[in-house]
Amino acid sequence: MNSVLPQNIGIDISKASLDCHARPAGIGRQFANTKKGYAALIKWIAQWHVERIAYEATGVYHRAFEQALVGCPLVRINPERARRFAQATGTLAKTDTIDAAMLALMAEALKPAPRPERAQNLNQLAELVNARDGLVRDRTALKNREKNLTLPLLKRQAKQRLEQIARHIDAIDAMAQKIIQADPELVRKQEIIASISGVGILTAAQLIATMPELGSLENKQAASLAGLAPVARQSGQWKGKCFIRGGRANVRQALYMPALVAARFNPDLSAKYKQLIAAGKPAKVAITTVMRKLIVTANALIKADRVWVKSLP
Incomplete structure (x- = not known):
């Protein structure tokens, strides 16, 4: 009977294996995290109508997957969110088999929308950006150690x-631009994003790679996806401070320095930044607001297919 019911598949991805669980069939299997394993997995899930295949973000392993x-209807789940869901069900134990079952239950209960397929060039850009971020972290750590060397x-x-490291970063930036220049749609996106005062070509490329949904979202969705939408904290008459959390950390990382520049030289955002500071808001809150406005502006401009224009005084 379960063979004809729609299934939600949970998959725990590790370096060596794929632990899978089909729900409501209640069937679990393990496959090797190799090309042969992927082929066997695809054959296994072909026996059902599959609504979602839920898995956690695991860097290089989930990208190959x-x-x-x-x-396939893939749903990438934030690991922290998956763990909180498991705890909410009373599941405290954590194994690959349990995680796969929990991901299947989460997909069935919450019904997250499958991710739209990303073109190969966007996957390549995302991989380049991840590699670049790693090199930047290495450079920062090495510079800090260098101060103490004798x-x-x-x-x-x-x-x-x-x-x-500098040569490697330059090579990555050059390859990213080569990929973008080969696609007229990406060229136009980069042109639009880079037209915003405070945002440069490099940041535009990073946003294209880390947030390819820009231009297809509502403004609130764009802010939330980037993790820049304030989260309210209220219970009864008590009201706590709003804060940001979740979302894509790499998007916020890409926007931080441009936000500092925009807070000084972008007329619209500079005015907003000064207004918040004058109202007693901490500088960190004001910069976060500028970051949110940058991503919302980029989303709106791409949707309208127009470049940014300085507001008249």
Whole structure:
């Protein structure tokens, strides 16, 4: 009977294996996290009508999985959200098998919308941006260590490594631009985003890679997806401070420096920043507001297919 019912599949992805659970069939299987394993998995799920395939974001492992299952109704779940759901059901134990079952239950109960398929060039851009972020973190850590070095050998090695990181970052930026320039739609998106005062070509490329949905969202959705929409805290007559959480950290990371620039040189956003500071808001809150306005503006401009124009005084 269960073979004819729509199924929600939960998959826990690890380096070596894919632990799967079909619900309501209640059937679990494990497959190797290899090309042969993907082929066997696709054959296994073909026996049902599958509504969703839920899995957690796991970096390089989930990207290979997504590419192998193109055309399937994939739902990527934030690991923290998945863990909180499991705790809400009273499940405290954590194993790969339990996680797969919980993901299937979560998909069935909450019915998250499957992710739209991403083009191969966007997957490549996302991989480049992730690699670039890693190099930037390495550069920052090395610069911090460099301050405490005293031996000439170590200083020389640190300098050479920093030069190597700079070359690698330049190569990544060049390849990202090559990918963008090969697609007229991406060229136009980059042109629109980079037209916003405070945002440059590099940030535009990062936003295209990390938030390809820009232009297809409502403004509130764009802010929420980036994790820049304030979350209210209220109970009875008590009201706590609003805060941001969740969303895509890499989008916020890409927007932070442009927001600092926009707070000084973008006439519209500079006025808003100064207004918030004058009202006694902390600088961090004011900058977060500027970041939110940047992503909302980019979304609205792409949707309207027009570049940013400075407001008249």
